[in-house]
Amino acid sequence: MLSPYGMEIVESCLTCKLRADRIFCDLPATALQTFEGIKYATAYPQGAVLFVEGQMPRGIFVLCKGSVKLSINSPNGRTMIVKIAEPGEVLGLSATVSGKPYEVTAETLDPCQVNFVKRDDFLHFLKDDVQACFKVAEQLSEKYHNACQEVRSLGLSHSAAEKLANLLLEWSSKNGESSKAEPRLKLRLTHEEIAQMIGTSRETVTRLFADMKKHQIVQSKGSTLIIRNANALREIANHN
Amino acid sequence: MLSPYGMEIVESCLTCKLRADRIFCDLPATALQTFEGIKYATAYPQGAVLFVEGQMPRGIFVLCKGSVKLSINSPNGRTMIVKIAEPGEVLGLSATVSGKPYEVTAETLDPCQVNFVKRDDFLHFLKDDVQACFKVAEQLSEKYHNACQEVRSLGLSHSAAEKLANLLLEWSSKNGESSKAEPRLKLRLTHEEIAQMIGTSRETVTRLFADMKKHQIVQSKGSTLIIRNANALREIANHN
DNA sequence: AGCCGCATGTGATGGATGTCACAAGCCCCG
DNA sequence: CGGGGCTTGTGACATCCATCACATGCGGCT
Numbered sequence: 001m002l003s004p005y006g007m008e009i010v011e012s013c014l015t016c017k018l019r020a021d022r023i024f025c026d027l028p029a030t031a032l033q034t035f036e037g038i039k040y041a042t043a044y045p046q047g048a049v050l051f052v053e054g055q056m057p058r059g060i061f062v063l064c065k066g067s068v069k070l071s072i073n074s075p076n077g078r079t080m081i082v083k084i085a086e087p088g089e090v091l092g093l094s095a096t097v098s099g100k101p102y103e104v105t106a107e108t109l110d111p112c113q114v115n116f117v118k119r120d121d122f123l124h125f126l127k128d129d130v131q132a133c134f135k136v137a138e139q140l141s142e143k144y145h146n147a148c149q150e151v152r153s154l155g156l157s158h159s160a161a162e163k164l165a166n167l168l169l170e171w172s173s174k175n176g177e178s179s180k181a182e183p184r185l186k187l188r189l190t191h192e193e194i195a196q197m198i199g200t201s202r203e204t205v206t207r208l209f210a211d212m213k214k215h216q217i218v219q220s221k222g223s224t225l226i227i228r229n230a231n232a233l234r235e236i237a238n239h240n
Numbered sequence: 241m242l243s244p245y246g247m248e249i250v251e252s253c254l255t256c257k258l259r260a261d262r263i264f265c266d267l268p269a270t271a272l273q274t275f276e277g278i279k280y281a282t283a284y285p286q287g288a289v290l291f292v293e294g295q296m297p298r299g300i301f302v303l304c305k306g307s308v309k310l311s312i313n314s315p316n317g318r319t320m321i322v323k324i325a326e327p328g329e330v331l332g333l334s335a336t337v338s339g340k341p342y343e344v345t346a347e348t349l350d351p352c353q354v355n356f357v358k359r360d361d362f363l364h365f366l367k368d369d370v371q372a373c374f375k376v377a378e379q380l381s382e383k384y385h386n387a388c389q390e391v392r393s394l395g396l397s398h399s400a401a402e403k404l405a406n407l408l409l410e411w412s413s414k415n416g417e418s419s420k421a422e423p424r425l426k427l428r429l430t431h432e433e434i435a436q437m438i439g440t441s442r443e444t445v446t447r448l449f450a451d452m453k454k455h456q457i458v459q460s461k462g463s464t465l466i467i468r469n470a471n472a473l474r475e476i477a478n479h480n
Numbered sequence: 481a482g483c484c485g486c487a488t489g490t491g492a493t494g495g496a497t498g499t500c501a502c503a504a505g506c507c508c509c510g
Numbered sequence: 511c512g513g514g515g516c517t518t519g520t521g522a523c524a525t526c527c528a529t530c531a532c533a534t535g536c537g538g539c540t
Binding site for chain 4: 158190191192202203206207209210
Protein backbone atom coordinates (compact mmCIF):
# COMPACT_ATOMS: atom_id res chain seq x y z
CA MET A 1 0.00 0.00 0.00
CA LEU A 2 1.28 3.42 -0.90
CA SER A 3 0.48 6.71 0.78
CA PRO A 4 -0.22 9.89 -1.15
CA TYR A 5 3.47 10.82 -1.10
CA GLY A 6 4.94 7.53 -2.19
CA MET A 7 5.58 6.10 1.25
CA GLU A 8 4.69 2.74 2.58
CA ILE A 9 2.27 3.26 5.44
CA VAL A 10 2.75 1.40 8.69
CA GLU A 11 -0.77 0.26 9.25
CA SER A 12 -0.91 -0.27 12.96
CA CYS A 13 1.25 0.53 15.95
CA LEU A 14 0.65 -3.04 17.12
CA THR A 15 2.48 -4.57 14.20
CA CYS A 16 4.98 -1.77 13.63
CA LYS A 17 8.41 -3.36 13.30
CA LEU A 18 10.09 -0.30 14.73
CA ARG A 19 8.22 -0.59 17.99
CA ALA A 20 10.89 -2.04 20.22
CA ASP A 21 13.40 0.72 19.85
CA ARG A 22 11.03 3.66 20.06
CA ILE A 23 10.47 5.57 23.22
CA PHE A 24 6.77 6.10 22.86
CA CYS A 25 5.79 3.01 20.91
CA ASP A 26 6.65 0.22 23.33
CA LEU A 27 3.65 0.40 25.60
CA PRO A 28 1.88 -2.79 26.67
CA ALA A 29 -0.65 -4.16 24.24
CA THR A 30 -3.72 -2.87 26.05
CA ALA A 31 -2.52 0.71 26.12
CA LEU A 32 -1.42 0.49 22.54
CA GLN A 33 -4.87 -0.77 21.64
CA THR A 34 -6.43 2.31 23.18
CA PHE A 35 -3.88 4.46 21.42
CA GLU A 36 -4.86 2.82 18.13
CA GLY A 37 -8.39 4.00 18.73
CA ILE A 38 -7.58 7.68 19.13
CA LYS A 39 -4.74 8.18 16.68
CA TYR A 40 -5.07 9.36 13.12
CA ALA A 41 -2.46 7.98 10.75
CA THR A 42 -1.50 10.80 8.41
CA ALA A 43 1.15 11.59 5.83
CA TYR A 44 2.72 14.88 4.81
CA PRO A 45 4.77 15.92 1.79
CA GLN A 46 8.15 17.56 2.11
CA GLY A 47 7.93 21.14 3.31
CA ALA A 48 4.63 20.72 5.11
CA VAL A 49 4.12 22.66 8.33
CA LEU A 50 2.73 20.54 11.15
CA PHE A 51 2.31 23.46 13.50
CA VAL A 52 3.55 26.98 14.05
CA GLU A 53 4.91 28.43 17.26
CA GLY A 54 2.32 30.50 19.05
CA GLN A 55 -0.63 28.38 17.89
CA MET A 56 -2.78 26.87 20.59
CA PRO A 57 -2.04 23.14 20.82
CA ARG A 58 -4.31 20.90 18.76
CA GLY A 59 -2.61 17.69 19.82
CA ILE A 60 0.52 15.61 19.45
CA PHE A 61 2.29 14.37 16.35
CA VAL A 62 4.15 11.10 16.70
CA LEU A 63 6.76 10.97 13.99
CA CYS A 64 6.89 7.48 12.48
CA LYS A 65 8.89 8.10 9.35
CA GLY A 66 10.81 11.03 7.86
CA SER A 67 12.47 13.97 9.58
CA VAL A 68 11.08 17.24 10.81
CA LYS A 69 12.77 20.59 11.33
CA LEU A 70 11.94 22.31 14.60
CA SER A 71 12.63 26.02 14.64
CA ILE A 72 12.07 29.16 16.64
CA ASN A 73 11.34 32.32 14.68
CA SER A 74 11.42 36.00 15.44
CA PRO A 75 9.03 38.56 13.98
CA ASN A 76 11.96 40.21 12.14
CA GLY A 77 12.50 37.12 10.04
CA ARG A 78 15.39 35.66 11.96
CA THR A 79 15.11 31.95 12.54
CA MET A 80 16.92 29.46 14.72
CA ILE A 81 16.78 25.73 14.07
CA VAL A 82 16.46 23.93 17.39
CA LYS A 83 16.52 20.36 16.27
CA ILE A 84 15.97 17.91 13.46
CA ALA A 85 13.47 15.38 14.81
CA GLU A 86 13.79 11.75 13.79
CA PRO A 87 11.25 8.91 13.87
CA GLY A 88 10.05 7.99 17.35
CA GLU A 89 9.95 11.54 18.57
CA VAL A 90 6.68 13.04 19.77
CA LEU A 91 6.18 16.59 18.52
CA GLY A 92 4.07 19.22 20.21
CA LEU A 93 4.05 17.18 23.39
CA SER A 94 4.85 19.83 25.94
CA ALA A 95 2.36 22.32 24.54
CA THR A 96 -0.32 19.65 24.44
CA VAL A 97 0.31 18.71 28.05
CA SER A 98 0.51 22.24 29.40
CA GLY A 99 -2.12 23.82 27.17
CA LYS A 100 0.22 26.68 26.32
CA PRO A 101 0.98 27.61 22.72
CA TYR A 102 3.43 25.49 20.72
CA GLU A 103 6.95 26.65 21.51
CA VAL A 104 8.42 25.87 18.11
CA THR A 105 7.49 25.52 14.45
CA ALA A 106 7.58 22.06 12.91
CA GLU A 107 8.21 21.61 9.20
CA THR A 108 8.83 18.35 7.37
CA LEU A 109 12.14 17.91 5.58
CA ASP A 110 11.07 14.72 3.78
CA PRO A 111 7.77 13.08 3.11
CA CYS A 112 6.68 12.03 6.60
CA GLN A 113 4.35 9.59 8.22
CA VAL A 114 2.79 10.90 11.38
CA ASN A 115 0.30 9.69 13.97
CA PHE A 116 -1.80 12.58 15.19
CA VAL A 117 -3.77 12.49 18.44
CA LYS A 118 -6.20 15.22 19.46
CA ARG A 119 -5.38 16.99 22.68
CA ASP A 120 -8.52 15.97 24.57
CA ASP A 121 -8.22 12.34 23.54
CA PHE A 122 -4.59 12.35 24.48
CA LEU A 123 -5.11 13.88 27.90
CA HIS A 124 -7.81 11.33 28.71
CA PHE A 125 -5.54 8.58 27.52
CA LEU A 126 -2.80 9.78 29.84
CA LYS A 127 -5.05 10.07 32.83
CA ASP A 128 -6.16 6.47 32.37
CA ASP A 129 -2.72 4.99 31.99
CA VAL A 130 0.17 5.58 34.40
CA GLN A 131 2.63 3.87 32.14
CA ALA A 132 1.82 6.10 29.21
CA CYS A 133 1.93 9.09 31.49
CA PHE A 134 5.34 8.08 32.73
CA LYS A 135 6.56 7.64 29.16
CA VAL A 136 5.43 11.16 28.48
CA ALA A 137 7.38 12.40 31.47
CA GLU A 138 10.42 10.61 30.12
CA GLN A 139 10.00 12.14 26.68
CA LEU A 140 9.63 15.57 28.19
CA SER A 141 12.77 15.05 30.25
CA GLU A 142 14.54 14.16 27.06
CA LYS A 143 13.31 17.32 25.38
CA TYR A 144 14.33 19.42 28.34
CA HIS A 145 17.74 17.79 28.28
CA ASN A 146 18.18 18.69 24.63
CA ALA A 147 17.08 22.25 25.25
CA CYS A 148 19.69 22.52 27.99
CA GLN A 149 22.34 21.32 25.60
CA GLU A 150 21.22 24.00 23.21
CA VAL A 151 21.46 26.66 25.89
CA ARG A 152 24.87 25.39 26.86
CA SER A 153 26.12 25.56 23.34
CA LEU A 154 24.63 28.98 22.66
CA GLY A 155 25.51 30.55 25.96
CA LEU A 156 28.88 29.16 26.91
CA SER A 157 30.81 29.45 23.69
CA HIS A 158 32.11 32.67 22.29
CA SER A 159 33.26 31.64 18.88
CA ALA A 160 31.20 30.32 16.01
CA ALA A 161 33.98 27.83 15.31
CA GLU A 162 33.40 26.28 18.70
CA LYS A 163 29.72 25.79 18.03
CA LEU A 164 30.27 24.36 14.57
CA ALA A 165 32.84 21.90 15.88
CA ASN A 166 30.39 20.85 18.57
CA LEU A 167 27.66 20.34 16.02
CA LEU A 168 29.84 18.19 13.80
CA LEU A 169 30.96 16.06 16.71
CA GLU A 170 27.39 15.64 17.83
CA TRP A 171 26.31 14.56 14.37
CA SER A 172 29.14 12.10 14.02
CA SER A 173 28.35 10.59 17.40
CA LYS A 174 24.74 10.10 16.41
CA ASN A 175 25.33 8.02 13.34
CA GLY A 176 27.72 5.66 15.09
CA GLU A 177 30.74 6.77 13.10
CA SER A 178 32.40 8.63 15.92
CA SER A 179 34.44 5.66 17.04
CA LYS A 180 36.11 5.32 13.67
CA ALA A 181 39.38 7.04 12.92
CA GLU A 182 37.84 9.14 10.18
CA PRO A 183 34.11 9.40 10.75
CA ARG A 184 31.94 10.31 7.81
CA LEU A 185 28.63 12.08 7.81
CA LYS A 186 26.09 13.13 5.24
CA LEU A 187 25.43 16.84 5.25
CA ARG A 188 21.72 17.07 4.75
CA LEU A 189 21.53 20.80 5.46
CA THR A 190 22.73 23.81 3.54
CA HIS A 191 25.27 26.21 5.01
CA GLU A 192 22.38 28.57 5.58
CA GLU A 193 20.57 26.01 7.71
CA ILE A 194 23.70 25.04 9.61
CA ALA A 195 24.19 28.71 10.36
CA GLN A 196 20.67 28.83 11.76
CA MET A 197 21.43 25.87 13.95
CA ILE A 198 24.41 27.49 15.63
CA GLY A 199 23.13 31.06 15.53
CA THR A 200 25.56 32.59 13.11
CA SER A 201 25.59 33.80 9.50
CA ARG A 202 25.79 31.73 6.37
CA GLU A 203 29.05 33.35 5.28
CA THR A 204 30.70 32.50 8.57
CA VAL A 205 29.81 28.85 8.15
CA THR A 206 31.26 28.81 4.66
CA ARG A 207 34.46 30.43 5.89
CA LEU A 208 34.75 28.06 8.84
CA PHE A 209 34.44 25.05 6.57
CA ALA A 210 37.05 26.54 4.25
CA ASP A 211 39.39 27.02 7.21
CA MET A 212 38.87 23.50 8.46
CA LYS A 213 39.57 22.10 5.02
CA LYS A 214 42.72 24.19 4.76
CA HIS A 215 43.90 22.80 8.12
CA GLN A 216 43.14 19.23 7.04
CA ILE A 217 40.57 18.82 9.78
CA VAL A 218 37.75 17.89 7.48
CA GLN A 219 37.38 17.04 3.83
CA SER A 220 34.25 16.95 1.72
CA LYS A 221 33.26 14.52 -0.97
CA GLY A 222 30.07 15.66 -2.57
CA SER A 223 27.62 15.94 0.26
CA THR A 224 29.54 13.67 2.65
CA LEU A 225 31.95 15.19 5.09
CA ILE A 226 34.95 13.22 6.31
CA ILE A 227 36.44 14.16 9.65
CA ARG A 228 40.15 13.65 9.20
CA ASN A 229 41.28 14.99 12.53
CA ALA A 230 38.70 14.44 15.23
CA ASN A 231 41.10 15.53 17.96
CA ALA A 232 41.64 18.89 16.38
CA LEU A 233 37.86 19.22 16.17
CA ARG A 234 37.51 18.41 19.84
CA GLU A 235 40.22 20.94 20.56
CA ILE A 236 38.21 23.62 18.81
CA ALA A 237 35.00 22.51 20.48
CA ASN A 238 36.41 22.93 23.96
CA HIS A 239 37.19 26.58 23.50
CA ASN A 240 38.95 28.55 20.83
CA MET B 241 10.07 26.21 65.73
CA LEU B 242 13.23 27.42 64.12
CA SER B 243 15.39 25.59 61.65
CA PRO B 244 19.20 25.65 61.77
CA TYR B 245 19.27 28.74 59.56
CA GLY B 246 16.70 30.82 61.33
CA MET B 247 13.73 29.86 59.22
CA GLU B 248 10.36 28.74 60.34
CA ILE B 249 9.89 25.20 59.10
CA VAL B 250 6.66 24.20 57.44
CA GLU B 251 6.05 20.94 59.24
CA SER B 252 3.86 19.06 56.84
CA CYS B 253 2.75 19.41 53.24
CA LEU B 254 -0.78 18.61 54.43
CA THR B 255 -1.04 21.78 56.47
CA CYS B 256 1.18 23.98 54.32
CA LYS B 257 -0.65 27.25 53.75
CA LEU B 258 1.03 27.74 50.40
CA ARG B 259 -0.43 24.56 49.02
CA ALA B 260 -3.19 25.91 46.86
CA ASP B 261 -1.08 28.03 44.58
CA ARG B 262 1.76 25.59 44.07
CA ILE B 263 2.01 23.37 41.09
CA PHE B 264 3.27 20.29 42.82
CA CYS B 265 1.70 20.68 46.24
CA ASP B 266 -1.98 20.48 45.44
CA LEU B 267 -2.38 16.74 45.10
CA PRO B 268 -5.31 14.98 46.73
CA ALA B 269 -4.91 14.11 50.39
CA THR B 270 -4.12 10.44 49.85
CA ALA B 271 -1.27 11.12 47.47
CA LEU B 272 0.05 13.85 49.68
CA GLN B 273 0.00 11.43 52.58
CA THR B 274 2.20 9.05 50.66
CA PHE B 275 4.43 11.93 49.69
CA GLU B 276 4.75 12.84 53.35
CA GLY B 277 6.11 9.39 53.99
CA ILE B 278 8.94 9.55 51.49
CA LYS B 279 10.02 13.18 51.71
CA TYR B 280 12.79 14.56 53.88
CA ALA B 281 12.25 18.11 55.08
CA THR B 282 15.62 19.83 54.95
CA ALA B 283 17.04 23.32 55.20
CA TYR B 284 20.08 24.89 53.58
CA PRO B 285 22.03 28.05 54.30
CA GLN B 286 22.73 30.67 51.68
CA GLY B 287 25.27 29.55 49.13
CA ALA B 288 24.62 25.84 49.56
CA VAL B 289 24.88 23.64 46.47
CA LEU B 290 21.95 21.24 46.11
CA PHE B 291 23.46 19.44 43.16
CA VAL B 292 26.01 19.91 40.43
CA GLU B 293 25.52 19.37 36.73
CA GLY B 294 26.91 16.05 35.61
CA GLN B 295 26.15 14.26 38.90
CA MET B 296 23.95 11.23 38.68
CA PRO B 297 20.49 12.10 39.99
CA ARG B 298 19.95 11.37 43.68
CA GLY B 299 16.37 12.60 43.69
CA ILE B 300 14.19 15.69 43.52
CA PHE B 301 14.27 18.86 45.57
CA VAL B 302 10.94 20.59 46.06
CA LEU B 303 11.66 24.20 46.88
CA CYS B 304 9.33 25.38 49.66
CA LYS B 305 11.00 28.59 50.72
CA GLY B 306 13.86 30.72 49.45
CA SER B 307 15.31 31.04 45.95
CA VAL B 308 17.80 28.93 44.08
CA LYS B 309 20.15 29.83 41.26
CA LEU B 310 20.23 27.34 38.40
CA SER B 311 23.29 27.57 36.23
CA ILE B 312 25.17 25.82 33.49
CA ASN B 313 28.94 25.84 33.70
CA SER B 314 31.75 25.16 31.31
CA PRO B 315 35.06 23.55 32.24
CA ASN B 316 36.84 26.83 31.40
CA GLY B 317 35.08 28.64 34.21
CA ARG B 318 32.40 30.35 32.17
CA THR B 319 28.97 30.18 33.69
CA MET B 320 25.49 30.91 32.47
CA ILE B 321 22.59 31.47 34.84
CA VAL B 322 19.55 29.73 33.44
CA LYS B 323 16.95 30.67 36.00
CA ILE B 324 16.26 31.80 39.53
CA ALA B 325 13.88 29.20 40.94
CA GLU B 326 11.16 30.31 43.35
CA PRO B 327 9.14 28.33 45.89
CA GLY B 328 6.92 25.66 44.37
CA GLU B 329 9.44 24.66 41.78
CA VAL B 330 10.74 21.10 41.66
CA LEU B 331 14.48 20.95 41.06
CA GLY B 332 16.32 18.05 39.51
CA LEU B 333 13.06 16.67 38.21
CA SER B 334 14.01 15.85 34.66
CA ALA B 335 17.26 14.15 35.62
CA THR B 336 15.46 12.14 38.26
CA VAL B 337 12.85 10.99 35.80
CA SER B 338 15.22 10.17 32.96
CA GLY B 339 18.10 8.85 35.06
CA LYS B 340 20.56 11.02 33.16
CA PRO B 341 22.92 13.37 34.98
CA TYR B 342 21.60 16.65 36.34
CA GLU B 343 21.60 19.23 33.55
CA VAL B 344 22.27 22.24 35.74
CA THR B 345 23.86 23.25 39.01
CA ALA B 346 21.58 24.43 41.82
CA GLU B 347 22.85 26.84 44.45
CA THR B 348 20.78 28.59 47.12
CA LEU B 349 20.67 32.38 47.10
CA ASP B 350 18.94 32.63 50.50
CA PRO B 351 18.43 30.24 53.34
CA CYS B 352 16.08 27.67 51.80
CA GLN B 353 13.61 25.08 52.92
CA VAL B 354 13.53 22.06 50.68
CA ASN B 355 11.73 18.74 50.57
CA PHE B 356 14.00 16.07 49.23
CA VAL B 357 12.74 12.76 47.83
CA LYS B 358 15.05 9.92 46.87
CA ARG B 359 14.91 8.86 43.25
CA ASP B 360 13.69 5.30 43.84
CA ASP B 361 11.00 6.40 46.24
CA PHE B 362 9.91 9.09 43.85
CA LEU B 363 9.71 6.81 40.85
CA HIS B 364 7.61 4.30 42.78
CA PHE B 365 5.40 7.11 43.96
CA LEU B 366 4.86 8.23 40.37
CA LYS B 367 4.09 4.77 39.11
CA ASP B 368 1.39 4.37 41.73
CA ASP B 369 -0.31 7.68 41.13
CA VAL B 370 -1.45 8.92 37.74
CA GLN B 371 -2.28 12.34 39.06
CA ALA B 372 1.16 12.89 40.47
CA CYS B 373 2.64 11.57 37.28
CA PHE B 374 0.59 14.00 35.26
CA LYS B 375 1.66 16.85 37.52
CA VAL B 376 5.23 15.90 36.80
CA ALA B 377 4.54 15.99 33.09
CA GLU B 378 3.09 19.46 33.53
CA GLN B 379 6.10 20.65 35.49
CA LEU B 380 8.43 19.27 32.87
CA SER B 381 6.46 21.03 30.15
CA GLU B 382 6.87 24.21 32.08
CA LYS B 383 10.61 23.68 32.32
CA TYR B 384 10.85 22.93 28.65
CA HIS B 385 8.87 26.04 27.89
CA ASN B 386 11.30 28.15 29.91
CA ALA B 387 14.26 26.56 28.23
CA CYS B 388 12.75 27.44 24.85
CA GLN B 389 12.38 31.03 25.96
CA GLU B 390 16.02 30.98 26.90
CA VAL B 391 17.01 29.61 23.51
CA ARG B 392 14.86 32.21 21.82
CA SER B 393 16.47 35.03 23.74
CA LEU B 394 20.00 33.73 23.26
CA GLY B 395 19.66 32.72 19.67
CA LEU B 396 17.45 35.30 18.07
CA SER B 397 18.88 38.53 19.38
CA HIS B 398 22.09 40.05 18.15
CA SER B 399 22.71 42.77 20.67
CA ALA B 400 23.26 42.53 24.38
CA ALA B 401 20.95 45.54 24.80
CA GLU B 402 18.13 43.51 23.32
CA LYS B 403 18.63 40.69 25.80
CA LEU B 404 18.91 43.00 28.77
CA ALA B 405 15.73 44.81 27.78
CA ASN B 406 13.97 41.47 27.47
CA LEU B 407 15.17 40.41 30.88
CA LEU B 408 13.96 43.59 32.54
CA LEU B 409 10.56 43.32 30.86
CA GLU B 410 10.28 39.72 31.94
CA TRP B 411 11.11 40.61 35.52
CA SER B 412 8.66 43.45 35.63
CA SER B 413 5.94 41.23 34.23
CA LYS B 414 6.57 38.63 36.91
CA ASN B 415 6.07 40.86 39.92
CA GLY B 416 2.81 42.27 38.65
CA GLU B 417 4.18 45.76 38.12
CA SER B 418 4.22 45.61 34.37
CA SER B 419 0.76 47.11 34.01
CA LYS B 420 1.75 50.27 35.86
CA ALA B 421 3.02 53.31 34.07
CA GLU B 422 6.39 53.13 35.79
CA PRO B 423 6.99 49.60 36.99
CA ARG B 424 9.50 49.10 39.77
CA LEU B 425 11.61 46.07 40.46
CA LYS B 426 14.13 45.03 43.05
CA LEU B 427 17.47 44.11 41.57
CA ARG B 428 18.56 41.13 43.60
CA LEU B 429 21.47 40.27 41.36
CA THR B 430 24.79 41.96 40.75
CA HIS B 431 25.77 43.21 37.30
CA GLU B 432 28.05 40.22 37.10
CA GLU B 433 25.15 37.84 37.61
CA ILE B 434 22.89 39.71 35.21
CA ALA B 435 25.66 39.43 32.66
CA GLN B 436 25.71 35.69 33.21
CA MET B 437 21.98 35.53 32.67
CA ILE B 438 22.13 37.14 29.24
CA GLY B 439 25.48 35.75 28.20
CA THR B 440 27.55 38.90 28.10
CA SER B 441 30.25 40.59 30.19
CA ARG B 442 29.87 42.49 33.41
CA GLU B 443 31.20 45.70 31.89
CA THR B 444 28.69 45.57 29.08
CA VAL B 445 25.84 45.35 31.56
CA THR B 446 27.16 48.34 33.48
CA ARG B 447 27.48 50.34 30.29
CA LEU B 448 24.02 49.37 29.10
CA PHE B 449 22.48 50.50 32.38
CA ALA B 450 24.40 53.76 32.14
CA ASP B 451 23.08 54.28 28.62
CA MET B 452 19.53 53.55 29.64
CA LYS B 453 19.77 55.98 32.51
CA LYS B 454 21.16 58.65 30.21
CA HIS B 455 18.23 58.13 27.85
CA GLN B 456 15.73 58.31 30.72
CA ILE B 457 14.54 54.78 30.11
CA VAL B 458 15.28 53.58 33.60
CA GLN B 459 16.26 55.14 36.88
CA SER B 460 17.69 53.49 39.96
CA LYS B 461 17.00 54.18 43.60
CA GLY B 462 19.26 52.09 45.73
CA SER B 463 18.59 48.55 44.65
CA THR B 464 15.20 49.25 43.08
CA LEU B 465 14.99 49.98 39.43
CA ILE B 466 12.22 52.16 38.03
CA ILE B 467 11.24 51.72 34.42
CA ARG B 468 10.41 55.20 33.21
CA ASN B 469 9.83 54.42 29.59
CA ALA B 470 8.55 50.90 29.09
CA ASN B 471 7.82 51.52 25.42
CA ALA B 472 11.40 52.47 24.69
CA LEU B 473 12.42 49.27 26.47
CA ARG B 474 10.07 47.23 24.33
CA GLU B 475 11.48 49.00 21.30
CA ILE B 476 14.96 47.86 22.24
CA ALA B 477 13.77 44.37 23.09
CA ASN B 478 12.26 43.83 19.64
CA HIS B 479 15.50 44.38 17.80
CA ASN B 480 18.29 46.90 18.10
C1' DA C 481 37.11 57.03 61.59
C1' DG C 482 39.69 54.21 58.63
C1' DC C 483 40.36 50.13 56.07
C1' DC C 484 39.22 46.12 53.34
C1' DG C 485 36.56 43.77 50.01
C1' DC C 486 33.26 43.72 46.71
C1' DA C 487 30.41 46.18 43.32
C1' DT C 488 30.24 49.56 39.88
C1' DG C 489 31.91 52.95 36.40
C1' DT C 490 34.90 54.07 32.36
C1' DG C 491 38.63 54.38 28.71
C1' DA C 492 41.49 52.09 25.20
C1' DT C 493 42.06 48.42 22.07
C1' DG C 494 41.75 44.28 19.20
C1' DG C 495 39.34 40.58 17.36
C1' DA C 496 35.43 38.08 15.77
C1' DT C 497 31.71 38.24 12.89
C1' DG C 498 27.51 40.40 10.69
C1' DT C 499 26.53 42.61 6.48
C1' DC C 500 26.79 43.96 1.73
C1' DA C 501 28.16 42.97 -2.79
C1' DC C 502 29.32 40.12 -6.21
C1' DA C 503 31.64 35.98 -8.43
C1' DA C 504 31.60 31.22 -9.27
C1' DG C 505 29.66 26.59 -9.10
C1' DC C 506 25.98 23.28 -9.44
C1' DC C 507 21.67 21.23 -10.67
C1' DC C 508 17.40 20.82 -12.76
C1' DC C 509 14.63 21.31 -16.63
C1' DG C 510 13.05 22.38 -20.97
C1' DC D 511 23.12 22.75 -24.56
C1' DG D 512 21.91 26.89 -22.34
C1' DG D 513 19.69 29.49 -18.96
C1' DG D 514 17.54 30.45 -14.33
C1' DG D 515 17.71 29.67 -9.54
C1' DC D 516 19.77 28.09 -5.60
C1' DT D 517 24.03 27.25 -3.12
C1' DT D 518 28.74 28.23 -2.11
C1' DG D 519 32.93 31.10 -2.03
C1' DT D 520 35.36 35.50 -1.06
C1' DG D 521 36.70 40.45 -0.28
C1' DA D 522 35.96 44.91 2.14
C1' DC D 523 34.23 47.15 5.94
C1' DA D 524 31.79 48.61 10.13
C1' DT D 525 30.23 47.27 14.50
C1' DC D 526 29.68 45.23 18.67
C1' DC D 527 31.71 43.57 22.48
C1' DA D 528 35.24 40.93 25.39
C1' DT D 529 39.15 41.97 27.68
C1' DC D 530 42.49 44.51 30.29
C1' DA D 531 43.44 48.02 33.38
C1' DC D 532 42.24 51.27 36.59
C1' DA D 533 39.34 54.58 39.19
C1' DT D 534 35.54 55.22 42.10
C1' DG D 535 31.96 54.09 45.33
C1' DC D 536 29.78 51.77 49.08
C1' DG D 537 28.96 48.88 53.19
C1' DG D 538 30.50 46.50 57.02
C1' DC D 539 33.78 45.53 60.51
C1' DT D 540 37.19 46.63 63.90
